[in-house]
Amino acid sequence: xxxxxxxxxxxxxxxxxxxxxxxxxxxxxxxxxxxxxxxxxxxxxxxxxxxxxxxxxxxxxxxxxxxxxxxxxxxxxxxxxxxxxxxxxxxxxxxxxxxxxxxxxxxxxxxxxxxxxxxxxxxxxxxxxxxxxxxxxxxxxxxxxxxxxxxxxxxxxxxxxxxxxxxxxxxxxxxxxxxxxxxxxxxxxxxxxxxxxxxxxxxxxxxxxxxxxxxxxxxxxxxxxxxxxxxxxxxxxxxxxxxxxxxxxxxxxxxxxxxxxxxxxxxxxxxxxxxxxxxxxxxxxxxxxxxxxxxxxxxxxxxxxxxxxxxxxxxxxxxxxxxxxxxxxxxxxxxxxxxxxxxxxxxxxxxxxxxxxxxxxxxxxxxxxxxxxxxxxxxxxxxxxxxxxxxxxxxxxxxxxxxxxxxxxxxxxxxxxxxxxxxxxxxxxxxxxxxxxxxxxxxxxxxxxxxxxxxxxxxx
Amino acid sequence: xxxxxxxxxxxxxxxxxxxxxxxxxxxxxxxxxxxxxxxxxxxxxxxxxxxxxxxxxxxxxxxxxxxxxxxxxxxxxxxxxxxxxxxxxxxxxxxxxxxxxxxxxxxxxxxxxxxxxxxxxxxxxxxxxxxxxxxxxxxxxxxxxxxxxxxxxxxxxxxxxxxxxxxxxxxxxxxxxxxxxxxxxxxxxxxxxxxxxxxxxxxxxxxxxxxxxxxxxxxxxxxxxxxxxxxxxxxxxxxxxxxxx
Numbered sequence: 236x237x238x239x240x241x242x243x244x245x246x247x248x249x250x251x252x253x254x255x256x257x258x259x260x261x262x263x264x265x266x267x268x269x270x271x272x273x274x275x276x277x278x279x280x281x282x283x284x285x286x287x288x289x290x291x292x293x294x295x296x297x298x299x300x301x302x303x304x305x306x307x308x309x310x311x312x313x314x315x316x317x318x319x320x321x322x323x324x325x326x327x328x329x330x331x332x333x334x335x336x337x338x339x340x341x342x343x344x345x346x347x348x349x350x351x352x353x354x355x356x357x358x359x360x361x362x363x364x365x366x367x368x369x370x371x372x373x374x375x376x377x378x379x380x381x382x383x384x385x386x387x388x389x390x391x392x393x394x395x396x397x398x399x400x401x402x403x404x405x406x407x408x409x410x411x412x413x414x415x416x417x418x419x420x421x422x423x424x425x426x427x428x429x430x431x432x433x434x435x436x437x438x439x440x441x442x443x444x445x446x447x448x449x450x451x452x453x454x455x456x457x458x459x460x461x462x463x464x465x466x467x468x469x470x471x472x473x474x475x476x477x478x479x480x481x482x483x484x485x486x487x488x489x490x491x492x493x494x495x496x497x498x499x500x501x502x503x504x505x506x507x508x509x510x511x512x513x514x515x516x517x518x519x520x521x522x523x524x525x526x527x528x529x530x531x532x533x534x535x536x537x538x539x540x541x542x543x544x545x546x547x548x549x550x551x552x553x554x555x556x557x558x559x560x561x562x563x564x565x566x567x568x569x570x571x572x573x574x575x576x577x578x579x580x581x582x583x584x585x586x587x588x589x590x591x592x593x594x595x596x597x598x599x600x601x602x603x604x605x606x607x608x609x610x611x612x613x614x615x616x617x618x619x620x621x622x623x624x625x626x627x628x629x630x631x632x633x634x635x636x637x638x639x640x641x642x643x644x645x646x647x648x649x650x651x652x653x654x655x656x657x658x659x660x661x662x663x664x665x666x667x668x669x670x671x672x673x674x675x676x677x678x679x680x681x682x683x684x685x686x687x688x689x690x691x692x693x694x695x
Numbered sequence: 696x697x698x699x700x701x702x703x704x705x706x707x708x709x710x711x712x713x714x715x716x717x718x719x720x721x722x723x724x725x726x727x728x729x730x731x732x733x734x735x736x737x738x739x740x741x742x743x744x745x746x747x748x749x750x751x752x753x754x755x756x757x758x759x760x761x762x763x764x765x766x767x768x769x770x771x772x773x774x775x776x777x778x779x780x781x782x783x784x785x786x787x788x789x790x791x792x793x794x795x796x797x798x799x800x801x802x803x804x805x806x807x808x809x810x811x812x813x814x815x816x817x818x819x820x821x822x823x824x825x826x827x828x829x830x831x832x833x834x835x836x837x838x839x840x841x842x843x844x845x846x847x848x849x850x851x852x853x854x855x856x857x858x859x860x861x862x863x864x865x866x867x868x869x870x871x872x873x874x875x876x877x878x879x880x881x882x883x884x885x886x887x888x889x890x891x892x893x894x895x896x897x898x899x900x901x902x903x904x905x906x907x908x909x910x911x912x913x914x915x916x917x918x919x920x921x922x923x924x925x926x927x928x929x930x931x932x933x934x935x936x937x938x939x940x
Contacts, residue, residue: 440916461916464881482869482911484884505888505912508881521885523912526892528885549843551885566882571841573882595879609879645879689880 288327289418292350292357292381293317295331297340299366299373304398308372309365311400312407316361318448319411319426324654324672325419329357340364342377347384357381359389361414365403372398376410378417389417404450415652425650429693430657431455431465431474432668436685442476442489447650447670447692449681455489456496462487464508468515468535469694473497475509475518486520486537500537508552512580513560513694519543519553521565530565532580543582549573552596555580556629557649558603564588564629566595575608577629588632593622598648598656601694604628607637607647607656607673624658626673637675646689649673657681657690702789734797737763741792741803749810753783756790756805763794763801784809825866829938832859833868836894836934840875843889845897853894856936857901867907870894871935874915875928884914894934909939 295313298305320326335349339362350357363376378390390413396402408426415424425447434443437454442465445452455474456462462478474489486506488499502524509520516535521528530544530553544550549568556562564577573595575588588594593611600606610625622643627634638644642662649656650670657670666686671678741758748754757779760766767773769791771780782790784807792803834852836845845853860866872887872894891910899905919935920927 463884479916482909484912504910505884507884521881523885523888523892528888549882549885549889552879552881568886573879593878595882 288325289359290329290357291320291326291359291361291418292329292334292355293320293361294334294339296362296374296376297338297344297364299340299364299375300368302367304367304372305365307400308367308398308403312365312374312403315404315407315448316411319408319424320361320414322426322448322655322677323411323415323419323424324677325415329355341375342379342388345379347379347381351381359418363410367398370398371395372403372406374403374406374410378414390414401451404446408446419652422652422654423695425652425655425692428651428695429467429471430668430681430690431467431693432659432682432687432690433463433465434682434685434687436687442474443687445681449668452682452684458487458496464689465691466509466511467691467693468511469513470515471693471695473535475499475511477507477509477520486518500540502531502540510553510555510563512555513557519555519563519565521551521553530563530582543578543580545582554597554599554606556603557599557601562599564597564599564606566597572614575606575627588627588629594625596646599629600649601651601653604630607649607658609645609647609658624656624675637671637673638678639675640678644669648690648692650692651694655692657692659688659690735762736798737761737794737796737801739763739766739792739794739801739803741768741790741805743790743805743807746806747808747810748784750785751783753781754807756780756782758792758803760792760794760801762798763796765795766793768792782807825863826938828863829859829866829936832856833936833938835936836897837929838890838932838934840928840932841878841886843886843893845893850897853897854901857898857903860898860903860907861901867909867939869909869911869937869939870898871917871937872910872912872914873917873919873931873933873935875931876915876918876921876923877928878915880914880916884912884916887912887914890932890934 293316296309298309321328333354339345341364345360349355350360358381360379360381363374365372365374374394376392377388379388380386392410392413394406394409396406411426412424428447429444430447431442431444433440439459440461440463441454441458442456442462443452443454458478460479462476465474465476467474472490472492476487477484478487483503484505484507485501486499486509488497490497502522505523505528507521509518511518517532518535519530519532522531527547528550529542530550531540531542533540546567551566553563553565561580562577563580564575566573567576572593575594575597576585577588578585589610591612592614595609597606597608606627606629607624609622611622621641622645623636623638624644624647625634625636640662642660644658644660647656647658654673655670656673657668659666660669663680666688667680668682668687668690669678669680737760739760741756743754743756745754758777760776763776766776770788771782787809788807790805790807794801833856836849836853839846860868870891872891874883874887891912895908895910898908918931920930
C-alpha cells in the first residue's frame with residue numbers, strides 16, 4: 236500500500252495510522268469503503284475506477300483550424316491542463332509515450348480499444364480541440380469512460396474566450412476543474428483558486444497573489460510598510476491582513492470588488508492575524524488593545540467587538556472550524572511556549588491540543604476534521620531546530636508529520652478541496668511558498684523571487 | 696569686572712605716563728641762573744558724545760587745550776590743541792587727554808562705556824541635548840529566549856531608566872518589543888508586545904507616569920543583528936527605548 240507516506244514517519248499511533256489510511260483512501264481512491272466520518276463527503280462516481288488512482292490519458296488537444304496563433308495557445312492549454320490534472324492528486328497520469336499515434340480532436344477520432352488496452356490501459360480519456368478565430372479562441376473538450384465506449388461522454392464542454400495565452404490558461408483550469416469535479420467525488424477542483432501571500436520583492440512586505448500553481452504572481456497592496464497575515468474572505472471579495480501604520484499594527488481590509496483599500500476600525504496597539512468565519516460574517520484576530528494579546532471576534536464591518544480569551548499571556552493566530560464555524564483553534568502561550576488550543580466560538584470549552592514543544596500557525600481543514608500547524612516538537616537547548624508541518628485529528632488529538640525535508644516550515648493552509656496544503660519553507664535556502672498533497676507527498680516550490688511567506692489559499 | 700579691570704589698566708598706564716613725563720621734565724629742565732617768570736599753566740578738557748555706545752558703534756571725542764605744546768590722547772596719539780575725532784572702542788575705555796606746556800601738565804579724561812554685545816545665541820536646542828542625554832543614560836532591557844518578564848539582572852537597568860525619566864519629566868518614550876529570528880512571525884509579534892508591556896509596567900511601577908510611555912511590537916520584523924547565533928539573537932530579544940519627538 237503506497238500512500239506516499241513513509242512508515243518511519245508515522246509515530247507510534249496505530250489507531251491514528253488506520254484513521255489516516257481511511258482518510259487518504261477516501262481522498263485518493265474515491266472508495267466507498269471508508270466507513271468513517273469522511274464517508275459522507277465522498278461518493279463513487281463513474282465506472283472503471285480501480286483500486287489505484289484513476290488512470291487517465293490526456294493526449295494533446297488538436298488544432299481546430301489553420302490559425303497561426305493555435306500552436307502557442309495549444310502549448311499553454313495542453314501544459315496547463317496536464318499540470319492541473321497531475322496536481323489534483325486523484326489521477327494516475329498515463330505517460331504520453333504509451334499513446335497510440337494520431338491526434339484526437341473529436342469523439343469520432345477515438346479508437347476506444349487501443350486506449351483501454353495495455354500499455355495505455357486508461358480508465359478515462361480526455362481529448363479535444365482548440366482553434367483561434369478573430370478575437371476569440373474556441374475550445375471543445377470531452378471526458379470519456381474508456382471502458383464504456385457506448386455510453387455518452389462523461390463530460391462534453393465548449394469554451395469561448397479571448398484568444399490570449401492567459402485565457403487559454405483559464406480555460407484549461409476550468410476544464411480541469413470540471414473533470415476533477417466529475418471524477419473526484421463531487422469535490423470542486425482547485426485549478427481556478429488563488430493563493431495570497433507576503434512577498435518582499437518590491438522592497439517592502441506587501442500582500443501578493445498568484446494562481447494555485449504559482450503562475451501570475453502579482454502584488455495586491457502597495458502600502459510601503461510591513462503587511463502580514465493575508466486572509467481572503469470565503470466569498471473572495473475581500474482580503475483582511477495586518478499592517479504597521481507607523482505606531483501600531485492594525486487590521487486592514489482590501490476590496491477586490493473596488494480594487495482598493497476600504498476602511499476598517501482601528502483598535503490600537505498590536506492587532507494581528509485576522510481569520511474569517513466560514514460564513515464570512517465575522518472575523519477573529521489577536522489584539523493587545525487592553526493589555527496582553529488576546530483573541531477577539533468582530534463583525535465583518537469591524538463592529539460588535541468582543542473578547543474571547545482572557546489568559547493574560549500571548550494569544551494569536553486564530554482559525555475557525557471551516558465546516559461548522561462554531562469552534563476556533565488558536566495559539567496560546569502556556570509554560571513559556573506556544574501551544575495549540577481550541578475553544579467554542581464564544582470563548583468557552585477551552586481544550587489544549589499540543590502538549591509539548593513549540594506549536595504555532597494552525598489552519599482548520601475545510602471538512603472540519605483536521606488541523607495542520609507548524610511544530611518544533613523537540614524544543615529547547617540542544618534540540619534539533621527542525622520545524623515541520625503536522626496534521627492532527629481534532630477529535631482524538633492523533634497526529635502525523637507531513638514534512639521531513641529540513642528547514643523551518645510554517646504557516647500551512649488548506650486548499651478548499653481538502654486535498655492540498657500550502658506552506659512556507661526556507662529549505663531551499665530562502666523563504667519560499669511550497670505546496671503539497673495533504674499526505675505530505677508531491678511537495679513543490681511555487682515562488683522563487685524575493686522572500687515569500689504566510690500563504691493563504693482562497694476558499695473557492 | 697571687565698570695566699574695573701580696564702579702568703585699573705588705564706589708571707596704571709596714566710600714572711606711569713605721569714611719572715615718566717615727570718622724570719623727563721626733571722632731566723629737561725636745567726636750572727637757569729635768572730629765574731624766568733613762571734609760564735602759564737596748561738588747561739585741558741575732553742568730552743565724549745555720546746558717552747555710552749553699543750559695541751561696534753562710534754563716539755566723538757571733543758577736546759580743548761590752552762598753553763600746551765605737546766598734546767596727546769592716549770590710544771589716539773598726538774593731536775591738535777583743539778579738535779574732534781571719532782573713535783570706535785571695542786570695550787569701555789577711559790580716554791585721557793594730556794596737555795603739556797611750559798607751565799606744566801594737565802590731564803582730562805572722558806569715559807566711553809561700551810555696552811556688552813547682545814547675548815549670544817541660545818544654547819543648542821534642548822532636544823539635541825536631550826537626545827544625547829537619553830542615549831547616554833537610557834539602556835535597553837534584554838530578555839531570555841521565549842520569555843517576556845524582566846529578568847533579575849535587568850531590574851537595575853529598568854530602575855535606572857525610570858529614575859532618568861523621572862528626572863526629565865518632559866521626555867516621553869516608546870518601548871519597542873523585539874524578538875530573535877527563531878519562532879513564528881505572528882507569535883513573535885505578540886510576544887514582542889508582551890515584552891514592551893513588561894518594560895512599560897516596570898517603569899510605571901517605578902513611578903513613571905503611564906501616559907509618557909508608549910509601546911509597539913516589531914516581533915522579528917526589524918532585527919538589530921541578522922546573524923544566526925546566540926550573541927546576535929540576544930541582541931534582538933529586547934525592549935528598545937526610543938525618545939518620542
